[in-house]
Structures are given as structure tokens and as C-alpha cells.
Amino acid sequence: MQAPPSRLIDLRLGVLMAIIVVAALTRLIPHPPNFTPIAAIGLFGGAYLTRRWMAFAAPLGAMFVSDLVLGLHSGMWVVYGAMAVAVGLGFLLRQNRSAGRVLGATLAGTLSFFVLTNLAVWAFSGMYPRTPEGLVACYVAALPFLQNSLAGDLTFALALFGGFHLAQQHFAWLRDPVPAAA
Incomplete structure (x- = not known):
């Protein structure tokens, strides 16, 4: 199979980056x-950015830009770490982005975010005693925040993955530039 021209790869990358930035900017819209x-x-x-460094840099950079507007806080490092875990889960989707796998990765991302961020709240905020009971x-x-996180993650995963899949069906130049390994 012949490789696509580099300008199509660059155009595809631009579309992927724009999608990520727009999704991050939705944090600025009032929401639960x-x-x-x-x-x-x-x-x-x-799942989609072919260069690993870019797969981390684009979402984390987009988040940072929206955080500059929303305000920086002391727990950002945990949020960004949890997002990096989600990027790692996305790597597992590169060869097979089926609905079931995306759903599973979304659930794993939501739960890892919940576990990591609340562990940090317990350990560093002073809001809870540092005991098993705390x-x-x-x-x-x-738990109420977990419910909203799950609803948001599922909604946005459907919009991002489903929307890009539909776009790939209509625009061949958006399809993966390198065929998946067998």
C-alpha cells in the first residue's frame, strides 16, 4: 500500500489537534x-496521535491552556497525571478502536482518575484524617463526582471517537496514514 502524501498526514494531524483543543475548551462552558x-x-x-510525545503533549497542553483561564491549583499535578494514564490507555486502542474497547478504556480512565485524584485529596488536603477511615x-x-465524571467521559468519548469515526467514513484523507499491523 502506498503511503499518503505528507500534506494529507499534516492535514489529518491538524484536524486531530483541533478536535482536542475544542474538546478541552468545552471545560470553559458551564457544566455540572x-x-x-x-x-x-x-x-x-x-489512540490517534501517532507520535507518543504528541499524544501526551497535545491533551496536556490543551488542558493547561484551559486551566490558565479557569485558574491554576495545587492539585493540578494529580489531574495531569491521571490524564497521562488515560493517554496510556489510549495507546492500547491504537490497533483496535472497537466500541467495546473504547468503552472499557473510558471506564478504566474514569476509575483511575477517581482513585488518583481522591487519594491525593486524602493524602495532601488535610480535609480527612490520614487513617483508613478517613x-x-x-x-x-x-461518589457524586464519580457519577458526573463517568457521564462526562462517556459523553465525550462517544463524541470524539464516534464523531471522528464518522468523519473518516466520509473523508478518506482522515483515515489512519499507516495501516495497522496484522
Whole structure:
């Protein structure tokens, strides 16, 4: 199979980057707490951006730009770390982006975000005693946010993966530039 011209690869990359930036900017629109595209953006970047460094840099950079508007905070490192985990999960989707695999990766991304960010709240915020009971209380108090995170991640994963899949059906130049290995 002949490789596509580099200008088509560059155009495809530009579309992917624009999708990630637009999704990150949706954080600036009023929304329920934790109903954001964070994990979905990480998954999408990991699944579609062919250069690993770019798969991390694009979603994390887009998040940083939106955080400059929303405000920086001391727990950002945990949020960005959880997003990096989602990018890693996206790498697992590169060869097979079936609906079931995207769903599984989205659920794993949501749960890893929940576990990591609330562990950090328990460990560093001083809001909960650093005891097993305090850890349980922290996770129980965060359950309403988990519900919103899951709804947001599923919504944005469907929009990103489903929308790009549909676009690939109509525009051949958006399809993967390098065929998947057998």
C-alpha cells in the first residue's frame, strides 16, 4: 500500500489537534461538576496521535491552556497525571478502536482518575484524617463526582471517537496514514 502524501498526514494531524483543543475548551462552558472531557481527550490523543510525545503533549497542553483561564491549583499535578494514564490507555486502542474497547478504556480512565485524584485529596488536603477511615470517607464523599465524571467521559468519548469515526467514513484523507499491523 502506498503511503499518503505528507500534506494529507499534516492535514489529518491538524484536524486531530483541533478536535482536542475544542474538546478541552468545552471545560470553559458551564457544566455540572466533573462533567468534563479530561479522560476522553487523553484516550483520544493516545489512540490517534501517532507520535507518543504528541499524544501526551497535545491533551496536556490543551488542558493547561484551559486551566490558565479557569485558574491554576495545587492539585493540578494529580489531574495531569491521571490524564497521562488515560493517554496510556489510549495507546492500547491504537490497533483496535472497537466500541467495546473504547468503552472499557473510558471506564478504566474514569476509575483511575477517581482513585488518583481522591487519594491525593486524602493524602495532601488535610480535609480527612490520614487513617483508613478517613480514606473511606474521602472516597464516599467523592461518589457524586464519580457519577458526573463517568457521564462526562462517556459523553465525550462517544463524541470524539464516534464523531471522528464518522468523519473518516466520509473523508478518506482522515483515515489512519499507516495501516495497522496484522
